Ligand SMILES: Nc1ncnc2c1ncn2[C@@H]1O[C@H](COP(=O)(O)OP(=O)(O)O)[C@@H](O)[C@H]1O
């Protein structure tokens with residue numbers, strides 16, 4: 001251990017599920033509530049047996065599908081939750097930016113929370129005060145620093161949370177799923193600060209769906225699958241394995257998929273894509289994404305997001321955001337059909353996540369990598385849409401004119 005920053009030994013974490021709904025107010029993933037329907041109390045293992053070492057100065061990326069146990073692992077590493085068994089040794093001060101709001105007290109102001117967080121991280125009031133200005137400046141939310149954080153938007157939470165975690169002089173910085181949230185300028189700032197900490201030899205652990213960021217930032221990656229470390233290696237090999245896994249899932253018909261979350265009263269049973277003349281999508285041509293549910297969908301909202309193969313979001317669709325041209329389907333309808341006149345995607349491979357949300361706001365079904373599809377070359381407004389790695393995935397109809 002002498003030369004290690006972190007050692008995780010056989011970490012396991014179980015949750016009791018099915019006691020009562022309200023004991024999991026923030027639980028989005030469905031297994032717990034799915035089981036509570038049966039009113040049985042059972043044990044759910046979010047982490048089964050996780051062991052790994054992290055060297056000082058290592059930048060470790062942690063990837064895996066939704067519900068794999070990544071956030072649980074980070075919460076244990078930052079001592080927000082106790083493992084059910086196993087142990088964790090961390091050398092030095094741990095700064096953690098976990099899911100939005102973790103570690104913040106809603107009734108306290110931003111200012112008070114900065115000091116509270118400092119104290120939790122073992123800083124004296126004076127040490128925190130010395131960094132206070134820097135923290136507030138970095139966060140960019142100075143006008144609201146004396147507002148109770150319960151009035152903050154999630155973006156503001158995030159900004160302040162990251163500013164604290166990154167400035168409280170951590171030996172180990174733990175970041176959960178924030179790259180990709182917030183505006184580009186703030187993201188660049190976060191990446192810059194992470195880079196600085198790395199340059200100073202600090203140890204960094206990052207969870208992100210942005211595989212391109214993991215590839216760029218990390219010296220090593222681990223893949224978490226159903227509560228165990230499925231792979232540990234270079235970012236390239238681990239990301240490759242993760243992509244293969246998503247591809248395998250997508251190859252399985254959606255009604256057989258078990259890697260999904262949500263309450264489960266209504267589920268997506270089939271997905272169909274339709275191009276102009278069959279199941280092939282072509283840039284610039286008509287496209288239709290069809291989601292069939294296993295029951296009536298009155299008051300159910302359907303949303304889907306298209307990602308590139310590296311997990312970067314391309315665009316999203318949501319029946320909750322309606323427009324005059326939408327046609328209301330009958331109350332007993334089971335199909336959501338999204339029609340696009342001219343598909344603005346460049347040729348290439350894409351992935352799609354889908355979620356159904358009930359009228360009470362509870363997620364019924366969420367499926368990651370629900371479908372992998374390819375777009376074939378075609379014309380967008382008469383212009384050839386060409387695959388342009390690193391230059392975006394969208395071909396916008398446009399014209400060049402004499403000025
Ligand atoms: N407080 C909790 N009570 C019950 N189950 C939980 C709780 N927190 C997480 N889980 C479950 O543990 C699993 C892993 O969750 P999480 O660590 O958040 O996954 P990830 O961050 O990889 O998406 C999920 O199935 C989730 O539903």
Ligand SMILES: [Mg+2]
Nearest residue numbers: 070071072177
């Ligand atoms: Mg998570």
